Amino acid sequence: MMDAWLDALTLSAGYNTRLVTLGALLLGAAAGMVGSHVLLRKRALISDAVSHATLPGLAAAFILIALVQGDGRWLPGLLLGAAASAALGLAAVQAMSRHTRLGEDSAIGAVLSVFFGLGVVLLTVIQAMPVAGQAGLSGYLVGATAGMLASEAYLLGAMALGLLVALVILRRTLLLLCFDPEHAWTQGVDLRRADAWLLGLLLAVTVVGLRVTGLILIVALTIIPPVTARFWTDRPHALLMIAAVAGALAGYLGVTLSSVHPRLPSGALVVLAAFALFLASLLIAPRRGLLAHLIDRYRFVRRVHCRQGLLALARGEAIFDPTTLRILHRLGHIRRDGLATAQGRAAARDARHEERLWTHYRHAYPEEAAQLGARRLEPISRLLPPDLIDELERRLPPEAPHE
Amino acid sequence: MTEFLMLSLVPLLVAGLCSLSCALLGNFLVLRRQALIGDAISHVALPGIVASFLLTGTLAPPAMLVGAGAAALITLALIELIRRLGRVEASAAMGVAFTALFALGVLMLEWSGASGVHLDVEHALYGNLESLVWFEGTRLTALWDPQALAGLPPQLSRVAWVALLVSLFMMLAWRPLVLGSFDAAFAASQGARPGLTQLLLVVMVAVAAIAAFEAVGSILVIAMFICPPAAARLMTDRLSHQLAWSQAFALASAVLGVVLAGHGPGWLGIDAGLSAAGMVSVVAGLILLLACRFGPRRHRAAPPPG
Numbered sequence: 023m024m025d026a027w028l029d030a031l032t033l034s035a036g037y038n039t040r041l042v043t044l045g046a047l048l049l050g051a052a053a054g055m056v057g058s059h060v061l062l063r064k065r066a067l068i069s070d071a072v073s074h075a076t077l078p079g080l081a082a083a084f085i086l087i088a089l090v091q092g093d094g095r096w097l098p099g100l101l102l103g104a105a106a107s108a109a110l111g112l113a114a115v116q117a118m119s120r121h122t123r124l125g126e127d128s129a130i131g132a133v134l135s136v137f138f139g140l141g142v143v144l145l146t147v148i149q150a151m152p153v154a155g156q157a158g159l160s161g162y163l164v165g166a167t168a169g170m171l172a173s174e175a176y177l178l179g180a181m182a183l184g185l186l187v188a189l190v191i192l193r194r195t196l197l198l199l200c201f202d203p204e205h206a207w208t209q210g211v212d213l214r215r216a217d218a219w220l221l222g223l224l225l226a227v228t229v230v231g232l233r234v235t236g237l238i239l240i241v242a243l244t245i246i247p248p249v250t251a252r253f254w255t256d257r258p259h260a261l262l263m264i265a266a267v268a269g270a271l272a273g274y275l276g277v278t279l280s281s282v283h284p285r286l287p288s289g290a291l292v293v294l295a296a297f298a299l300f301l302a303s304l305l306i307a308p309r310r311g312l313l314a315h316l317i318d319r320y321r322f323v324r325r326v327h328c329r330q331g332l333l334a335l336a337r338g339e340a341i342f343d344p345t346t347l348r349i350l351h352r353l354g355h356i357r358r359d360g361l362a363t364a365q366g367r368a369a370a371r372d373a374r375h376e377e378r379l380w381t382h383y384r385h386a387y388p389e390e391a392a393q394l395g396a397r398r399l400e401p402i403s404r405l406l407p408p409d410l411i412d413e414l415e416r417r418l419p420p421e422a423p424h425e
Numbered sequence: 426m427t428e429f430l431m432l433s434l435v436p437l438l439v440a441g442l443c444s445l446s447c448a449l450l451g452n453f454l455v456l457r458r459q460a461l462i463g464d465a466i467s468h469v470a471l472p473g474i475v476a477s478f479l480l481t482g483t484l485a486p487p488a489m490l491v492g493a494g495a496a497a498l499i500t501l502a503l504i505e506l507i508r509r510l511g512r513v514e515a516s517a518a519m520g521v522a523f524t525a526l527f528a529l530g531v532l533m534l535e536w537s538g539a540s541g542v543h544l545d546v547e548h549a550l551y552g553n554l555e556s557l558v559w560f561e562g563t564r565l566t567a568l569w570d571p572q573a574l575a576g577l578p579p580q581l582s583r584v585a586w587v588a589l590l591v592s593l594f595m596m597l598a599w600r601p602l603v604l605g606s607f608d609a610a611f612a613a614s615q616g617a618r619p620g621l622t623q624l625l626l627v628v629m630v631a632v633a634a635i636a637a638f639e640a641v642g643s644i645l646v647i648a649m650f651i652c653p654p655a656a657a658r659l660m661t662d663r664l665s666h667q668l669a670w671s672q673a674f675a676l677a678s679a680v681l682g683v684v685l686a687g688h689g690p691g692w693l694g695i696d697a698g699l700s701a702a703g704m705v706s707v708v709a710g711l712i713l714l715l716a717c718r719f720g721p722r723r724h725r726a727a728p729p730p731g
Binding site for chain 1: 455458459460461463464468506507510511512513514516517518519520521524525527528529531532535536550551644645647648650651652655658659686690697698699700702703704705706707709710713717720722723724725
């Protein structure tokens with residue numbers, strides 16, 4: 023089984039598998055890029071409405087084609103029907119959220135459930151029809167690349183490639199639309215047309231993805247990679263690139279894995295591969311990830327304990343908190359019996375001096391001090407410029423005499 | 426008449442009860458702009474049910490409900506985690522969580538070979554209203570014959586209990602629900618605990634979705650959470666009236682949908698049944714379309730004068 027997967031991974035598991043793998047890779051990249059824009063526009067779930075809205079068109083096209091030639095399985099026609107009804111659904115979402123008081127969430131939910139319901143009704147019509155190729159339709163629900171014809175794979179690959187090219191060409195306009203529509207408008211960008219382009223590309227990705235991941239799961243391919251990328255960067259161009267790479271990887275890993283065994287559904291595996299990448303990012307991404315958060319928190323807690331302990335030493339008070347004692351001991355500031363070492367006494371004096379400088383700074387510059395917030399626990403020389411510290415030192419009021 | 430008792434009565438009642446309870450809760454989801462929570466929860470019922478089937482080996486209702494409920498809670502926790510850590514909006518976090526879990530459900534289903542035998546994706550999506558046959562409903566007297574009534578499909582009593590539970594929840598939590606939907610800060614100042622109310626609302630949504638899931642499928646559940654309340658929202662500015670409208674719309678969709686699905690093709694001279702769950706959603710969508718076109722309160726409220 024491992025060997026079969028390795029064969030697929032190195033693209034040496036047969037012509038068809040290789041084609042489908044490359045197609046899924048391109049599709050994942052395109053979906054990641056489109057999804058990034060949609061995410062930045064804060065409309066991530068609109069693709070859910072689009073993908074569910076393809077079903078009635080798909081079923082209607084199947085019925086029409088079946089009436090003409092007896093077998094409804096003709097990919098270009100099916101995709102055309104899917105695109106038409108998805109466009110209708112998209113228009114319905116836009117109209118509902120623009121012209122009525124309903125929010126976009128209600129519009130999305132209404133369109134996806136009603137269109138899907140209509141699709142299901144049409145599917146039962148198909149079941150009652152005496153035509154061949156009915157089983158092929160369920161492949162569009164949850165995706166199946168196993169039975170794909172070479173011609174279909176070519177078509178999908180070519181479409182995915184075309185989408186990728188269109189996205190690269192349009193990326194400046196689309197980013198401008200997402201980040202600063204007003205600025206885009208002053209630059210002469212037609213906002214409505216740019217928005218239409220974005221939604222059109224989203225629709226195209228959805229339709230191309232139908233055959234690979236199925237219509238329920240294609241939405242995942244436009245949401246998970248961009249959210250994954252969000253963990254790694256704050257820069258829009260980097261976001262696009264990382265999302266594209268994550269999407270491509272997901273498509274590649276998912277399709278190759280599913281080629282190992284006929285019972286492994288390609289759509290689900292592509293999505294789960296994307297989710298695995300996401301989980302890894304959630305855990306280990308620098309700054310945003312769970313691990314980074316925990317480390318930050320641990321450092322902060324340590325700093326607070328250390329500072330409070332040193333201040334207590336400087337005031338000659340006893341320390342009771344076991345965590346504080348442990349941290350001070352590990353830093354060599356106190357001995358095992360709790361008495362301060364020479365180094366500890368020096369550090370305590372420094373901490374006390376620093377605390378006085380901070381107090382003075384807070385009085386002199388209250389607003390700037392408020393902005394620093396909890397970073398006040400870091401050494402003052404790292405946060406404030408040297409001349410300011412000099413000034414604070416000079417104006418420091420004389421220390422109250424020890425008793 | 427006996428045909429109606431045997432074949433149509435139970436689907437009608439089940440669809441009606443599911444629609445009523447989902448639409449009742451949906452009013453608050455639509456007001457709070459959280460309509461898609463219903464969508465997310467009904468999608469993750471599938472992995473929950475499959476996982477509980479693989480673990481326990483039965484499709485007994487309690488195991489299924491526990492599995493689906495656990496999946497719903499995991500999803501909510503995951504959404505919250507992604508939203509906080511990734512600093513993305515809630516809808517994107519939702520999209521990540523429910524699609525991944527649904528994919529996991531599909532994978533488990535296909536891999537375990539349980540599909541086709543006991544469960545399948547299609548069934549999960551569009552339910553099985555048509556199969557709810559009351560075999561004992563052979564004559565009118567069966568309606569008060571306890572023995573015949575015992576033969577009613579178990580889904581009926583399940584959705585009836587849920588409808589009762591939802592109504593009770595609405596009555597008990599009415600004030601905090603309303604306050605929290607319009608002004609969460611004010612609700613908190615009145616001691617209404619908006620966070621807790623929100624959680625309870627989502628739990629009730631999960632309960633309603635999961636109970637309805639097996640009988641009517643997730644698509645009908647989503648449609649009923651959103652379409653009737655959204656249409657009702659376009660009819661009136663008063664919340665109590667909105668609730669009444671939504672119940673009327675839900676009931677109308679359920680009855681019309683089931684009847685059309687069962688008899689519609691027959692009127693056209695075709696001998697086939699259509700998917701009742703799908704048809705109910707379509708009717709609900711048509712009602713929403715009419716409300717969008719003609720509803721007296723369809724536009725956003727103008728700013729108050731002065």
